Amino acid sequence: MNRTPNPATTTRKPVLSVRGLSKTFTLHTQGGTSIEAFSDLDLDLREGECLALHGPSGAGKSTLLRSLYANYKPCAGSILVNHGALRVNMATASPRMVLSVRHSTMGYVSQFLRVIPRVSSLDIVAERLTIHGEEEQSAREKAGELLARLRIPKRLWNLAPATFSGGEQQRVNIARGFIRRYPIMLLDEPTASLDAANRKTVVALIEEAKKTGTAIVGIFHDEGVRDAVADRLYELRPQDARVSA
Amino acid sequence: MTAAQAAEHISSATVTPFHLNAIPAGGPDAEPTLLSVRGVSHYYGNRLGCRDIGFELWPGEVLGIVGESGSGKSTLLNLLAGRFPPSIGSIHYRDGQGILHDINSLSEAVRRRLLRTEWGFVHQNPRDGLRMRVSAGGNIGERLMACGNRHYGNIRHTALDWLSRVEIAADRIDDRPMAYSGGMQQRLQIARNLVSSPRLVFMDEPTGGLDVSVQARLLDLLRQLVRQLNLSMVLVTHDLAVARLLAHRLIVMRRGEVVETGLSDQVLDDPQHAYTQLLVSSILQG
Numbered sequence: 100m101n102r103t104p105n106p107a108t109t110t111r112k113p114v115l116s117v118r119g120l121s122k123t124f125t126l127h128t129q130g131g132t133s134i135e136a137f138s139d140l141d142l143d144l145r146e147g148e149c150l151a152l153h154g155p156s157g158a159g160k161s162t163l164l165r166s167l168y169a170n171y172k173p174c175a176g177s178i179l180v181n182h183g184a185l186r187v188n189m190a191t192a193s194p195r196m197v198l199s200v201r202h203s204t205m206g207y208v209s210q211f212l213r214v215i216p217r218v219s220s221l222d223i224v225a226e227r228l229t230i231h232g233e234e235e236q237s238a239r240e241k242a243g244e245l246l247a248r249l250r251i252p253k254r255l256w257n258l259a260p261a262t263f264s265g266g267e268q269q270r271v272n273i274a275r276g277f278i279r280r281y282p283i284m285l286l287d288e289p290t291a292s293l294d295a296a297n298r299k300t301v302v303a304l305i306e307e308a309k310k311t312g313t314a315i316v317g318i319f320h321d322e323g324v325r326d327a328v329a330d331r332l333y334e335l336r337p338q339d340a341r342v343s344a
Numbered sequence: 345m346t347a348a349q350a351a352e353h354i355s356s357a358t359v360t361p362f363h364l365n366a367i368p369a370g371g372p373d374a375e376p377t378l379l380s381v382r383g384v385s386h387y388y389g390n391r392l393g394c395r396d397i398g399f400e401l402w403p404g405e406v407l408g409i410v411g412e413s414g415s416g417k418s419t420l421l422n423l424l425a426g427r428f429p430p431s432i433g434s435i436h437y438r439d440g441q442g443i444l445h446d447i448n449s450l451s452e453a454v455r456r457r458l459l460r461t462e463w464g465f466v467h468q469n470p471r472d473g474l475r476m477r478v479s480a481g482g483n484i485g486e487r488l489m490a491c492g493n494r495h496y497g498n499i500r501h502t503a504l505d506w507l508s509r510v511e512i513a514a515d516r517i518d519d520r521p522m523a524y525s526g527g528m529q530q531r532l533q534i535a536r537n538l539v540s541s542p543r544l545v546f547m548d549e550p551t552g553g554l555d556v557s558v559q560a561r562l563l564d565l566l567r568q569l570v571r572q573l574n575l576s577m578v579l580v581t582h583d584l585a586v587a588r589l590l591a592h593r594l595i596v597m598r599r600g601e602v603v604e605t606g607l608s609d610q611v612l613d614d615p616q617h618a619y620t621q622l623l624v625s626s627i628l629q630g
Contacts, residue, residue, distance in 0.1 A: 127618030128625055169607065171614040185371060194593045194607035195372040195402065215567070215589070216560035230571070 114314045115167070115283055117142040120176035120190070122162055135338050136162040140176070142333060144283070149305065149315040149328050154335035160318045163335065164285050166190075167316060168207050169197040180204060180283065202230070206281035210288050212268040214261045220246065221256040224274045231279065245274045249300055265292045277304045284308060286317035290324050302327045376438060378403050378544060378576050379424065384433030386419055393419035394600040397433070403543070406570055406577040408591030408608060410584060410623070416600035417580040418548055424578055425465055425546045426455055440543060460490045464537030464545035468552045470529035474521045474536065480507065481517040483536045491540045506535040510565060527558035531565070538569060547579045551586055563589050584627060588612055596620045 121138040125131060137159040144150055152160040165171040167178055169189045178189040182204045187196055201207070215223065221242050228238035246256060249270040255263065260271050269292055276284065286305075290298045298321065305315065305328045316333075319325035325332075379401035386393035394416035401407050409417045423430050426447045435447040439462055445454065459465070467473040474483055484503040493499055504514050510531035512524075521529050530550065537545060550566070551559040567590060570577060581587055587594055587608060594611045596604040596619065604617040615621045 124614075125616075126621070128621050165613070170609050172606075172610055172616065187371075193371075193373050194610075195405070197607055197610075198592060199372045215564065217564045 111145040111147060113143040113145050114181050115142075115144040115316075116177075116179045117167070118177050118179075120163075120166065120178065121174050122159070122166055122171060123174050137335060137338070144314045144316060146282075146312045146314055147309050148330045149309055149317065151325050151329035151332050152316065152318050152335060153325075153332040155337060158335040158337045160335055161287060164287055164316065164318060168201070168205065168285055204282050206276050206279070206284045208273055208276035208284070208286045208289050210269075210291060212260055212272040214259065214268075216261070217259055219257045220251065220260050220263075220271045223260070223271060224278050227275055227278050242274065242278060245278055246271070249274055250297060266294070266297070269293060270297060273301055273304070277308065280308065280311055280313060282313060284313055284315045284317075286315060286319075288318050288320055290319065290321050298324055372402070375402055376442075377401060378405075378438055379578075380436045380438075381424070382434045384420075384423060384430045384435060386423055386428075386430045392416075392600040394423070394597070397595075397602055399595060399605065401544075401576055401578065403576055404570075404574045405593070406575075406579060406591045408587035408594045409578065409580045409597060410582065410587050410594055411597035412582060412623070414599075415597040417582075417597055419600075420597070421546050421548055421578060421580045425463065426450060426458075437544070460487070461540060462543050464540075464542040466530075466533055466537055466545060466547040466550050468549040470521070470526070470533040473533040474529060476521050479518045479520055480512065480524070480532055483521065483532060484539050487536050487540050502539060506539050507532075509569075510535045511561070527554050527562065530554060530558075530562060534562075534566070534569075538573065538575075541573065542575070544576045544578070547577060547581075549581055549583075550579070551581070551583065559586075566590060584612060584624065596623070 118141055120140040120142075122136040123138075124134045124136065126134070140163065142150070152163060154160055162171060166173050167189065169192065173190045176190060180187050180189055180200060182200050187200055189197065189200065192200070218226075221239055224242035224246060225235070225238040228241060229235055243253075243256060247253070251267060251270055251274070255267065260268050263271070269289070273289055276286075276289075290301050293301065302324055305317075309315065309328075315328075317328070319329065377400040381400070382398050384397040385395045397420055399407070409420060411417055422428060424435060424447070426435075429448045437445045437447055437458070439445060439458065445458070450458070465473065475486070478486065481500060481503040484506055485499040488499050488502060493502075500517075504517060507514060507517055512528055512531060512535075516524070516528075521532055524532060534550070551562055554562065563586060569575060570590070577590070579587070579590055591608045594604075594606065594608045595602055596611065596617065598619045604611060604615065604620045611620060612624055615624050
């Protein structure tokens with residue numbers, strides 16, 4: 100890979116620091132089987148940099164991303180995040196603290212859109228602004244601009260995305276993630292089911308977010324996208340003999 | 345939309361965090377709580393209702409209590425609402441003036457005032473929460489009058505406003521709830537409870553007897569109202585999809601005890617306790 104070094108990777112302060120992070124799933128309903136996803140990971144993420152999680156399927160990339168977001172509960176280690184003037188450990192923070200971090204500091208674009216019954220695409224995106232106090236009118240205008248940029252036809256804006264194609268749902272999901280600036284963003288295969296033109300738009304959105312200082316951790320299976328946006332790769336290897344009874 | 349599709353949409357939906365305009369200096373947990381529950385147990389004679397329950401509830405927060413039938417969910421809800429006292433333990437509520445009340449030792453007058461003005465209780469069966477022989481407008485107006493409103497024109501205007509918020513046509517205002525469908529009755533019960541701008545609403549399986557498309561509509565409505573009104577809610581449900589959509593935090597109960605608590609999506613996506621894992625893995629995939 101050929102890329103110019105991003106000054107962010109060395110000089111700026113870390114906004115997210117992971118130390119000794121381990122995750123093992125214990126399946127009580129299946130005889131107490133343990134599955135180790137990863138163990139003793141260290142990671143630093145700086146302002147404006149994009150880190151790509153890299154490794155074969157089953158190496159624990161998604162599990163790591165979900166752990167950073169506190170959707171999964173790590174078994175050991177810490178995930179320190181700058182949250183306003185606070186430094187929060189996402190591995191041990193209270194539910195309310197986690198929600199506060201997700202509200203203003205950490206954004207997440209999942210692989211699949213989580214549909215809310217009856218809520219229109221435009222409102223799904225605009226909601227991310229109105230919960231921060233933005234006027235409904237201007238929030239909807241900005242949401243429309245971003246949906247248009249992601250080539251969602253205007254006739255779909257007022258429909259709930261339940262019946263949309265996979266690619267359309269993913270683009271609504273991306274619009275929702277990028278409508279507002281978060282200091283940290285987690286991206287789980289944001290371009291998985293997009294065509295070339297839309298992939299380009301997403302790459303541009305990621306670049307714009309980085310320029311405003313957003314730090315990104317992502318999983319990008321598309322090599323072209325990964326080369327375009329990632330400053331560093333973070334290798335995850337499948338653990339040997341990870342299943343133990 | 346088929347039932348399975350609707351269930352899937354609901355189960356995969358996510359909750360938008362409640363209002364936090366600024367990051368509080370001491371973190372969100374340093375704010376004053378609305379409800380504070382310590383070491384609460386209840387026995388029906390020798391039979392256990394619930395044992396050693398403790399949690400805090402903050403303004404604007406939705407707490408889901410999940411578990412199968414007979415796990416003590418409804419017992420706990422009734423204890424919280426002061427409908428009967430616990431055998432052991434304390435429940436404190438901070439009212440709109442910031443005064444802390446011990447729920448177990450409320451005078452009947454204060455309990456009634458809180459129930460009228462600061463609390464709501466939405467029953468699983470709307471017949472338990474509505475006056476079936478009084479018009480829809482009357483059901484809403486009664487609650488307003490109980491809060492001291494006397495102006496007929498204002499009361500009717502507010503009733504009409506609330507009917508439209510819960511998507512009941514204005515020309516149904518003079519009908520009795522008997523003439524409503526189950527879904528409309530449930531929406532009317534919610535309007536009757538929310539019209540007086542309560543601070544805390546208890547909900548017992550609010551979507552229990554409704555078909556799936558009506559459920560989705562009601563869930564979306566509740567979600568909006570919680571946000572617009574900065575409502576706190578204790579929601580009892582055995583439906584994990586409903587819990588995921590509405591609740592910020594979950595308490596998982598089994599046989600009268602709390603087996604797991606935490607952030608809703610974490611409890612549902614990475615359950616730690618054997619019983620929660622069983623509950624989550626028992627959901628049919630739509």
